Amino acid sequence: MSNTTHDIVAKLWNLCNVLKDDGVTYHQYVIELTYLLFLKMAKETRTENQLPEGYRWDALEGKAVSDRLEFYKLLLMHLASHGSTLVKEIFANASSSIKKPTTLSTLVSGIDKLDWYSARQEGLGDVYEGLLEKNAGEKKAGAGQYFTPRSLIDSMVHVMRPTVEDIIQDPAAGTGGFLIAANRYLRENSDLDSWTKKQQRKYRRNTFYGMEHVQDTHRLALMNLMLHGLEFDPQGAGIRYGDTLSPEGEALPKATLILTNPPFGSKKGGGLPTRKDFAFPTSNKQFCFLQHIYLGLEPGGRAAAVFPDNVLFEGNVGKQIRADLMDKCNLHTILRLPTGIFYAQGVKTNVLFFTRGKKEKDNTKEVWVYDLRANMSQFGKRTQLTRTHFAAFEAAFGDDPLSSPASLAQRTDTGEQGRFRQFTRDWIAERGDNLDIAWLKDESNSVTHELPEPATLAQEAMSELEAALEELRGILDELGEEVDV
Incomplete structure (x- = not known):
């Protein structure tokens, strides 16, 4: 994030103190700002034609302070059913928690005073993404549960190497970080001028798909995608509002690349998913999403997905799903992530990398495990996770996003003292298909360090x-x- 973007984000976040003083909860901060920012950014980007006349930024700003809040609440209701499809999706069931007219006026004034010329130069998408990241950094906001660290997203995207030919999906889209990063990588690593008209049309209409179950998070995702230039089509590409673990998830098109960080925990109410295509029904959301991912891949398609440790070792239905995964896919790589990089400090996570096979059986012959957890820093606010922490892993992974047998043969097992090791499918079967594999002695808690002053x-x-x-x-x-x- 540039200094200019950082400065604009800081000023926006300071406006949250105004909301706090009006009794608005942490959970609503960015939602409240999103409604206002959408109106202002539509004006700044000259896209106000998607908003009905009389319900735009200037109309809100032009109201007297005493009348503005009442008009604003009417405006939110009006936009839920008027304007472009995107406008109606962002403002669906919208309501404001603001109680005092002076609070709204302070926000309108504060947003109006921002350096919008610089914001446009830096990229409005980067400003908005910075605001989401700031919100996720606040433990009280609970936002970290749907915000994956940017450095981890970028590393996963880098080794998966998206192309314009891909159909890319995130079935637990959150605020859209994976799809935006995939789009950024694709554009930076392609010769856009060489794209055919068919490729350009496919890129706009049939490349990026996602689903998000929480309506307020869905609003943030739509705003984020729009500001990064990604189109929304309620019948096609874009992030849909729905439940991936219901028939709505079955309706997502088959993907050639899935990038995701599914939610942790059990399905609300303990019920089973309502999908008919899951061979192993369970209330455990992680195992449901894992089934969705490998069933949702085209033959030859690839996936990189974040899962907690229990997915690697849980018995009964968990063991059956892991066996099915290793049959249907080549589960070639597991990255053991450091602790402390998500909102819940104790949660231990991994990235599973796999490729859907052309046949239904015996696709996994070997699994490579990279341990980025043992003897690593305790990440948090004081020690930030950065892209450089993934450099050695990316080099060890190699250049082949499909990790074909030929490319796996080029990898080097670093032995018991190293971080990257190979384990055969037979060896894994002997241990009950338990993939929670660790070999390094973690001395990070026992090493004696010099005490600070x-x-x-x-x-x-x-x-x-x-x-x-x-x-x-x-x-x-x-x-x-x-x-x-």
């Missing part, structure tokens, strides 16, 4: 205490309790 330790302790207090205030706020701390 006392003043540094005191500062760190104060920062952590302040963060804890702020978190407690947020909880009390959510519960509607008076805050005396």
Whole structure:
């Protein structure tokens, strides 16, 4: 993120303090700003023709302070059923939590004063993505559950190498980060001028697909895609609002590339998915999404997906799904991720890389495991995960996104002291198809480090205490309790 973008994002995030003072919860911050930013950005990008006249930024800004909030709430309801399809999707069931007319006026004024010329030069998509990232960094917002670190997304996209021929899908799209990164990679690594008209048409209408189950998150995703120049078609490409684990997910077109970080946990209410194509029904969402992914790939299609450790070792139906995955696909690589990179510090995760076979049986002959977890830094606010942390993995993975037998033969097993090792399918079968494979002794907690200066330790302790207090205030706020701390 450039300094200019960082500055604009910081100013936008500061407006959230205005919302906080009006009793708006962390969960609603970016949603409230999105409604207003859509109106303002439509004006700045000269795309206001998708909004009905009389319900645009200037109409809102032109209202007297005392009348503006009432008009704004009518505007939100009106846009849910008027304007372009994209407008109606973003404002579907929209409502505002703002209570005071002065709050709305402060937001309108603050947004209007931003350096929109610089924002356009930097890219409005980067500004909006920066705002989403800022929101995800706030534990209280709970946004981290649908925000995958940009460095991890970029690394996964890099080794999967999207092309204009691909049909790319994210069945748990969140705010659209994977599809946007895939589009960025595709455009940066293609000669756009050489595309045929057929390729250009296919790129616009039949390349990027996704589904998101939470309506407010779906709004953010549509806004994000729009600002990055990706088209929305309710019958075709774009991120649809729906449940991937229902027949809606079955209706997604077969993909040649799936990139995703599905939600953790069990299906709400403990019920089974309503899809008919799952051979192994389970309330465990991760295993449901895993089935969706490998069933949703075209023969020869490839996938990179984030899953927690339990997907690697859980028994019963979990074991059956892993066996089915290794039959139908070549599960060639597992990347063990460091801890602390998601909103829940204790969650241990992995990226599974696999290619759908041309046949239905015996596609996995060997699995390569890269351990990026043992003896790694504890990532969090103080130690940021960056793309450089993935450089050695990307080099070891190689240049072939399909990881064919010939390319796997070029890999080097680094032995028990190294991070990259090969395990045969037979060896994995002998251990009950348990893929939770670790061999390095993790000494990161037992290594003796030189202690920092006392003043540094005191500062760190104060920062952590302040963060804890702020978190407690947020909880009390959510519960509607008076805050005396």
